[in-house]
Amino acid sequence: MGAPSDWQLECTELKQRGAYLLQTGQWSDCTFLVGSEPNQEVIAGHKLILAMASPVFEAMFYGGMPERNDPIPILDVQIDAFKDLLEYIYTGNINLCSFDKACELCYGAKKYMLPHLVKECTRYLWSDLYPRNACRAYEFARLFDENVLMEKCLQIISTNTKEVLNDSSFEEVELNTVITVFSLDHLNIDSEMDLFNAAVRYSKAMEQKKNSDRSTSPSNEGQAHERVESPGPSTSKESSQVVNVESSAENSPAAAAEACRSCDGDSTTPAPDTKKPKTPPPDNKPTLRSAIEKIRFLTLTAQQFAEGPARSSLLTESEAFTVLMNILSTNSDVPMPTGFSTCRTPRKQLIGCGPSCNQMTTFVVDTPSPVAVEQVWGEGSRAPPASLPYPRPTRHENLWPVLGMVLDHTERHGGDLHKIYCRRAVLQQTDCLNTSVLDCSVTFMVDKNICLLGVQVPTQAPSEENAGTGGTASGYSELLYAHLLDADGARLTYTHYTSRVPYRHLLDILFNRPVYIQRNKVYKVGIVFNKVGWYPMGTCTQQVAAESVFFNFGIGQSSDSVRDGLIRSIIFTY
Structure with a gap:
């Protein structure tokens, strides 16, 4: 053994010492065989350090029946994810750079009971949700009972349904997820044909996967039998290796879910060239027919049905004829x-497009704002927008350079932006008394990139109490603070407001600077009222469409939105 290198002298912090031991393997007393064949790697570890961080490792090394395998097989966690997990244990560092990596690391953190790491991974997943991965995130959240994440995934699916259905990743989701999506009452689709066309593509993808599995399966029955009976999570990995070529982390975290997914694929693929009835199997496993049954065919026209579903092999001739008869006559026997x-009601549209968009209530401000009358619109009509020094930017993803030019010009020349109000209608009035300091907040998410300018809040109602605190019949001096936070709680912008205002009005509070808001990300607006008196709080709508921009309020935990009825409108432009 060589002379010691005195490496400790170079490490001034505990995490540096831990990193050195992890990287060099010095004094290691255990090893792990990580990954599934043929990609496996032996990684060294230190029992004491691992047991200090995880009760699972503690039981593994120092419990009543300590682990005696060397190396210890870890077949259900990806190599990179296991290395990141060890880095967290040894140094406290958390490296998250992609949605898939966060899923893998969260799976390992759940398995080895590392709650802080689980929290950080789910927080990253929360902030990195898009239509292309919402279904996979939903499956992950359902597998690990992350209810808040599940709810947000369903909201994204509901508001971006066509994007979700048309993305190639939808053809690879679990069948249970397809059934869940088709069961939602709120879907942003033009008609049920969007769902049926997605079902057709999903059916073809399942058939192709089944054929691929057959062509790659061993011809020797003994080999196949040996693979089926081999223990451990690697069984499901081998049987469904071709899942998602765009992501290496797709092979896990669902070593448990992959077996279910491959089973779904084998049991639900419809025959492409036959018209056999597709009845559920006796064991009640989900089939593609279970998803087809959720489609509201009776909302289609006879022509739509005849030119599409009636010609598909997903329905028998008898079923197609029966459905068509019911479409043609509401009194069909x-x-x-x-x-x-049997539902004849179209899905509820969350965004102003499609046949039901005209049925959506348009919420309007019922009282003029004391700040500027042109910032609100009267009952049934809107005031003409203020002219912009540049053409209004188009509605697409890369609007920020144009919008930034407009904002810069507006700041330097004192112009006015085209303000749009996302107005939350009051469903029930419940006034609130402020005795000293009154906090209110609401979380929200939008389906398009916008520029947030401010919020609108109600002023006080006149009473004997506020008459004795500086108020008069004509108004009072309002004092409040407003801020905007991102999903991590970082403050993006704020403002202090002090001015004399009339009673029972809606007050525009503009932030110190406009903030670029990204779609499908969670933000939080907070207001602190500092004047004693009664405020008309109320219960407000949680879903509002404003000029084709859809807002979802009250996202996440119930504690994140407090007295949100005091925030009546979001003021924005785009």
């Missing part, structure tokens, strides 16, 4: 096929 939806 021919019952719908067993299990098929």
Whole structure:
């Protein structure tokens, strides 16, 4: 053994010493065989350090039946994810750079009971949700009972349905997820044909996957039997190796879920050239028919159905005829096929497009704002927008350079922006008394990139109490503070407001600077009222469309939105 290098002298912090031991393997007393064949790697560890961080490792090394394998097989965690998990244990560092990596690391953190790491991974997943990965995130959240993440995924699916359905990743989701999506009452689709076309693509993808699995399976029955009976999570990995070529982390965290997914694929693929009835199997496993039954065929026109679903092999000739009869006549004495939806009501549209958009309530401000009358619109109509020094930017993803030019010009020349109000209608009035300091906040998410300018809040109602605190019949001196936070709680902008205002009005509070808001990300607006008196709080709508921009309020934990009825409007432009 060589002379010691005195490496400790160079490490001034505990995490530096831990990093050295992890990187060099010095004094290691255990090893792990990580990954599934043929990609496996042996990684050295230190029992004491691992047991200090994880009760699972503690039981593994110092419990009543300590682990005696050397190396210890870890077949259900990806190599990179396990290395990141060890880095967190040894140094406290958390490296998250992609959605897939966060899923993998969160799986390992759950397995080895590292709650802080789980929290950081789910927070990253929360902030990195898009239509292309919302379904996979939903499956991950469902697998690990992350209810808040599940809810947000469903909101993204509901508000961006066509994007979700048309993305190639939808053809690789679990069948249960397809059924869940088709069961939602709120979907942003033009018609049920969007769902049926997605089902057709999903069916073809399942058939191709099944054929691919057959072509790559061993011809020797003994080999196949040996693979089926081999223990450990690697069984499901081998049987469904071709899942998602764009992501290496797709092979896990669901070593447990992959077996279910491959089973779904084998049991649900419809025959492409036959018209056989597709009845659920006796064991009640989900089939593609379970998803087809959720489609509201009765909301289609006879022509739509005849030119599409009626010609598809996903329905039998008898089923197609029966459905068509019910479309043509609401009083048809021919019952719908067993299990098929009898609903004639279209899905609720969350964004102003599609046949039901005209049924959406347009919320309007009922009282003029004391700041500027042109910033609000009267009952049933809007005031003409203020002219811009440049053309209004188009509605697309890369609007910020143009919008930034407009904002810069506006700041330097004192112009006015085209202000749009996302107005939250008051469903129930519940006034609130402020005795000293009154906090209110609301979380929200939008489906398009916008520029947030400010918020609108109500002023006080006159009373004997506020008459004795500086108020008069004509108004009072308001004093409040407003701020905007991102999903991590970082402050993006703020403002202090002090001015004399009339009673029972809606007050525009503009932030110190406009803030660029990204779609499908969570933000939080907070207001602190510092004047004693009664405020008309109320219960407000949680979903509002404003000029084709859809807002979802009250996202996440219930504690994140407090007295949110005091925030009546979001003022924005785009």
